[in-house]
Structures are given as C-alpha cells and as structure tokens.
Amino acid sequence: MTKTADQILNNPFLNKGTAFTNEERHALGLTGTLPSKVQTIEEQTTQAYAQFQSKATRLEKRIFLMNLFNENRTLFYHLMDQHVVEFMPIVYDPVVADSIEQYNQLFLDPQNAAFVSIDAPEDIEATLKNAADGRDIRLVVVTDAEGILGMGDWGVNGVDIAIGKLMVYTAAAGIDPSQVLPVSIDAGTNNQQLLDDPLYLGNRHKRVYGDKYYDMIDKFVEAEQKLFPESLLHWEDFGRSNAQVILDKYKDKIATFNDDIQGTGMVVLAGILGALNISKESIKDQKILSFGAGTAGMGIANQIMDELMQAGLSEEEAKQHFYAVDKQGLLFDDTEDLTPAQKAFTRKRSEFSNADELTNLEAVVKAVHPTVMIGTSTQPGTFTESIIKEMAAHTDRPIIFPLSNPTKLAEAKAEDLIKWTDGRALVATGIPADDVEYKGVTYQIGQGNNALMYPGLGFGLIASTAKVLNNETLSAACHALGGIVDTDKPGAAVLPPVSKITEFSQTLATVVAQSVLDQKLNKEPIADAKQAVADMKWVPEY
Numbered sequence: 001m002t003k004t005a006d007q008i009l010n011n012p013f014l015n016k017g018t019a020f021t022n023e024e025r026h027a028l029g030l031t032g033t034l035p036s037k038v039q040t041i042e043e044q045t046t047q048a049y050a051q052f053q054s055k056a057t058r059l060e061k062r063i064f065l066m067n068l069f070n071e072n073r074t075l076f077y078h079l080m081d082q083h084v085v086e087f088m089p090i091v092y093d094p095v096v097a098d099s100i101e102q103y104n105q106l107f108l109d110p111q112n113a114a115f116v117s118i119d120a121p122e123d124i125e126a127t128l129k130n131a132a133d134g135r136d137i138r139l140v141v142v143t144d145a146e147g148i149l150g151m152g153d154w155g156v157n158g159v160d161i162a163i164g165k166l167m168v169y170t171a172a173a174g175i176d177p178s179q180v181l182p183v184s185i186d187a188g189t190n191n192q193q194l195l196d197d198p199l200y201l202g203n204r205h206k207r208v209y210g211d212k213y214y215d216m217i218d219k220f221v222e223a224e225q226k227l228f229p230e231s232l233l234h235w236e237d238f239g240r241s242n243a244q245v246i247l248d249k250y251k252d253k254i255a256t257f258n259d260d261i262q263g264t265g266m267v268v269l270a271g272i273l274g275a276l277n278i279s280k281e282s283i284k285d286q287k288i289l290s291f292g293a294g295t296a297g298m299g300i301a302n303q304i305m306d307e308l309m310q311a312g313l314s315e316e317e318a319k320q321h322f323y324a325v326d327k328q329g330l331l332f333d334d335t336e337d338l339t340p341a342q343k344a345f346t347r348k349r350s351e352f353s354n355a356d357e358l359t360n361l362e363a364v365v366k367a368v369h370p371t372v373m374i375g376t377s378t379q380p381g382t383f384t385e386s387i388i389k390e391m392a393a394h395t396d397r398p399i400i401f402p403l404s405n406p407t408k409l410a411e412a413k414a415e416d417l418i419k420w421t422d423g424r425a426l427v428a429t430g431i432p433a434d435d436v437e438y439k440g441v442t443y444q445i446g447q448g449n450n451a452l453m454y455p456g457l458g459f460g461l462i463a464s465t466a467k468v469l470n471n472e473t474l475s476a477a478c479h480a481l482g483g484i485v486d487t488d489k490p491g492a493a494v495l496p497p498v499s500k501i502t503e504f505s506q507t508l509a510t511v512v513a514q515s516v517l518d519q520k521l522n523k524e525p526i527a528d529a530k531q532a533v534a535d536m537k538w539v540p541e542y
C-alpha cells in the first residue's frame with residue numbers, strides 16, 4: 001500500500017527529513033512537502049549537534065535527543081555514533097532514571113513500544129502485532145519495572161529503560177532499529193506516589209503477583225515467540241521475587257536472557273579478570289564479598305562460581321570463596337527469608353567465633369578480609385572509609401566495584417576508593433566515572449555496567465540464530481574482552497572504555513556466535529560466525 005507524504009514524514013523508520021533527494025521526493029509523493037534544499041546526513045548531524053549543545057541541562061538534552069529519535073532513527077544513530085561517550089549517559093543510565101521518574105509529566109510519544117496490560121491478557125498478541133506494525137522483529141527488551149535500576153517500582157514509566165537498553169544495542173552493536181521492540185508489562189504498581197498521581201499513565205492498582213502474573217507472562221512469551229520466531233527475548237529490571245523464576249522457566253526453551261542476572265554477571269567477571277591481569281593474581285586466591293545479595297548480586301556470584309569450577313574447583317570448594325551479605329548481614333544457612341538464589345551461597349555459623357555479630361558490612365569485612373567487594377545493595381555510601389581501609393589492610397590490590405545505579409545510589413565514589421587505598425584499589429563503577437588524578441597517576445575507572453556486555457551478547461545470539469543461551473557461551477563471552485585493556489599502564493582501567501564499545505561489541509558478538517555454532521545451537525545454517533555478525537550490522541546511513 002502506498003504511503004502518503006504524512007505517513008512517511010511521521011514514520012521514524014522511513015523519514016529522512018530534508019535529506020530526501022529530489023528523485024525520492026518525486027517518487028514518494030513528497031514534492032513540495034519540504035523546503036527545497038536537499039541536505040546531506042552530515043549537514044543534518046552538524047545542525048542537530050549544535051542544537052543538542054545549546055540545551056542547558058542533561059534532561060533537556062535528553063528530551064531533544066528523544067524527539068530526534070522519534071522523528072528520524074537513522075539521523076539519531078548517525079549522530080550518536082559520533083558522540084557515543086557523550087550520549088550514553090543521557091539516553092541511558094543515569095539520565096534515563098530522571099526520565100522514568102518524570103515519565104507522566106514529560107510524556108510525548110509512545111516511542112514505538114508495546115504496552116502489555118495484565119488487565120487485558122486477551123489483547124497481548126494484538127498489542128505486540130500493532131506495535132511491531134509489520135516490522136521483522138529480532139530483539140525484544142521487556143520490563144515490568146518492579147526493580148528499575150535501584151529505584152524500585154516505577155510501573156509503566158519503566159518503559160524508558162527498555163527503550164534506553166535498545167538504543168545502546170543499536171549504537172554499540174548495530175542492531176537495525178526497525179527490528180527491535182521495547183515492551184512494557186503493566187502488572188500494576190506498588191509505588192504509592194504513582195497511584196496517587198492524577199497524571200499516572202499506567203494501570204491504577206497494586207501490582208499483581210502469583211498465578212495470574214505468571215499466566216500473563218506465559219501468554220506474553222507465547223505470543224512473542226509466535227509473532228517473532230527469530231527473536232531474542234531480553235528481560236530487564238524485574239523484581240527480585242520474579243526475575244530468576246522467569247529466567248529458569250524459559251532459558252532452556254527459547255533464546256532469552258536476563259540482563260540484570262547474566263549481563264551483570266558477565267561484566268563483573270570480565271572486570272575481575274581484567275583486575276587480576278593487572279595484579280597478576282589468580283581468581284582461585286580471591287575471597288568475594290557480595291553486598292546486596294539480590295538479582296544482580298547472585299547473578300554475579302553464579303558467574304564467578306562457574307569460572308572457579310572451570311578453573312578446576314569442585315562446587316563445594318568454589319562456594320568457599322563467597323560471602324553474601326544482605327539486609328540481615330552475612331547470610332548463614334539458618335538465616336530467615338533466604339531467596340532460592342541466596343541459599344546456594346550461605347555460610348555456616350560454626351565457621352566464625354562471632355557469627356551472631358556479623359549483622360553489618362563492617363563486622364563482616366573485619367571477620368572475612370575479602371579481596372573482592374561488589375556492591376549491588378542500592379544503599380548509597382555504604383562502602384565507608386573505615387570499611388575500605390579495613391579491607392585494604394589485608395590485601396595489596398583490593399578489587400572494589402560499587403555498582404548500584406543510578407548515581408545517587410552508588411555504594412562509593414571512585415575517587416574516594418582510590419584515595420582511601422592510596423591508589424591500590426582496582427575500581428569499576430555502575431555509571432561512568434571521571435578519571436581520578438592521585439599522586440601523579442591518572443586512574444581510569446572501568447564502567448562496570450552490563451551495557452558493556454549485553455549488546456555484543458545479544459547481537460551474537462541473534463546473528464547466529466541461537467536456540468538458547470547456555471553457560472558455555474556466557475563464559476566464552478566473559479573472556480572475550482581480555483587483551484583489549486592495556487593492563488601494564490599505571491592506573492589502567494579493569495574494563496575497556498565506552499569509547500571502544502562498537503569495536504569490542506563486534507568482538508564479543510563474534511565470540512558468542514562462534515560458541516553457538518560450535519555447539520550446534522543455531523536454528524538456521526550459518527557458515528561463518530564473523531561473517532554472520534558483519535552481515536547483520538546495520539549502519540546509520542540513508
């Protein structure tokens with residue numbers, strides 16, 4: 001069916017704005033609908049960047065970019081390609097957090113997302129179909145927004161994280177933006193501020209749990225697989241009680257992963273491997289303390305556990321390397337209210353003379369002397385000077401990753417960690433951190449954010465038409481970034497810089513695709529992993 005001028009100019013997947021050539025204007029019925037000058041994409045990009053720079057605040061910059069995204073995807077990604085380090089924190093974490101908190105007030109456009117409602121399960125298939133609008137969807141990012149970053153329940157507002165994650169996929173790995181679908185699952189919200197807000201745009205009732213919720217998830221997965229059989233399904237920011245349950249239910253049946261569990265596990269293991277490259281230590285000699293033993297904390301522990309077992313340790317031996325600390329303090333086998341994931345990482349009270357006192361981080365650090373400390377607790381400032389100094393007194397190169405997002409929730413600032421340890425700490429943070437100058441050395445801080453991993457992981461799975469994602473592929477991906485970091489330079493980061501994200505996402509995607517092919521887990525015949533990844537890469541040009 002031929003589209004009208006209006007339908008073309010208002011479709012972000014088709015629109016080129018002033019860059020439509022005269023031939024295209026004639027052929028498409030656009031004659032006279034645009035000013036006469038035909039611009040190049042470079043001219044448009046320069047003009048758009050100048051406008052971006054004129055915006056005073058980061059939120060205004062974001063709104064400008066989102067408008068451009070809604071108007072013209074190719075131009076948006078052409079621009080982002082040139083400014084990826086500058087744009088990442090604006091379209092993604094941390095500024096995405098502000099847009100989620102203010103979603104109702106700022107609402108402009110549904111941004112081609114699908115809005116699934118628990119109150120209308122019979123509409124799920126139509127919802128996905130309408131939002132996809134005939135596009136060949138290969139990647140779905142879905143959130144129910146119960147655990148948005150560390151900010152808790154944000155109901156339908158959370159759709160912005162699905163959109164933000166997909167923007168990073170295209171910018172980093174090159175997935176065609178017309179082949180992606182962000183999905184909001186609106187299961188209600190327990191956020192009273194939203195329920196009381198007359199502007200709230202989601203279902204105005206408490207969050208639904210249990211059978212009704214899982215039935216709806218089942219219907220969603222069924223419709224998603226039926227409509228988009230070649231797609232990868234990425235789960236984001238589900239609550240602690242559902243995330244692992246959902247992953248376990250589908251992970252052996254379809255191409256799927258949970259970013260907070262697996263993507264985070266990957267980036268942390270890659271960061272630890274990078275840190276150990278610098279300190280020339282072995283992973284087998286590390287004592288790992290997870291502070292915040294939730295979705296991310298336990299995903300990280302499982303990924304490191306897998307690594308230790310590959311290094312030759314038995315499951316029992318590997319477990320001895322972990323100390324999980326949550327609200328209750330150090331988790332013991334008799335601690336109440338353990339989650340299923342936590343149960344695998346508990347300790348015995350008999351191991352400690354003062355077990356009953358190990359109810360806070362400081363006491364645990366004193367008793368355990370960890371060499372690696374990972375924060376996924378959502379509790380800001382909890383890696384205090386005295387805790388860090390205590391840790392650093394017992395290890396030469398403490399590995400410290402305060403990963404809670406957004407900025408206001410981080411367990412510590414990179415700069416403080418470097419100072420408190422006199423430059424010895426090997427640090428990665430959840431959001432981008434500036435270099436730290438300390439005693440004549442420039443310390444680069446790795447961004448321990450799953451955004452370094454999930455675009456390459458997902459792209460490799462899609463390009464190789466993977467049936468499922470298993471531990472072998474995850475492990476191969478964790479090792480793929482080794483060698484990219486210059487570990488001999490004083491102050492070197494433990495992870496590669498975001499400025500190289502497009503480069504290493506390709507490397508990662510190729511390693512992932514190769515692993516899929518090696519295990520014969522591909523749905524379609526594929527001769528060469530590298531070629532399949534290169535062929536799939538979309539380039540933002542008209």
Ligand SMILES: NC(=O)c1ccc[n+]([C@@H]2O[C@H](COP(=O)([O-])OP(=O)(O)OC[C@H]3O[C@@H](n4cnc5c(N)ncnc54)[C@H](O)[C@@H]3O)[C@@H](O)[C@H]2O)c1
Nearest residue numbers: 149150240292293294295296326327377404405430449450
């Ligand atoms: N950098 C990254 O790539 C990345 C990835 C995933 C999650 N995160 C961050 O990690 C944090 C947790 O995310 P999640 O998905 O695991 O959430 P979650 O709710 O599943 O886990 C948080 C855990 O912290 C625990 N906790 C709360 N208060 C605590 C306290 N005072 N002391 C100790 N533990 C406490 C909770 O009981 C829970 O088990 C968030 O801030 C999120 O942004 C970062």
Ligand SMILES: O=C(O)C[C@H](O)C(=O)O
Nearest residue numbers: 093149150260405449450
């Ligand atoms: O979204 C991010 O920045 C990382 C992670 O998925 C999180 O939930 O914090």
Ligand SMILES: [Mn+2]
Nearest residue numbers: 149236237260
């Ligand atoms: Mn997340």
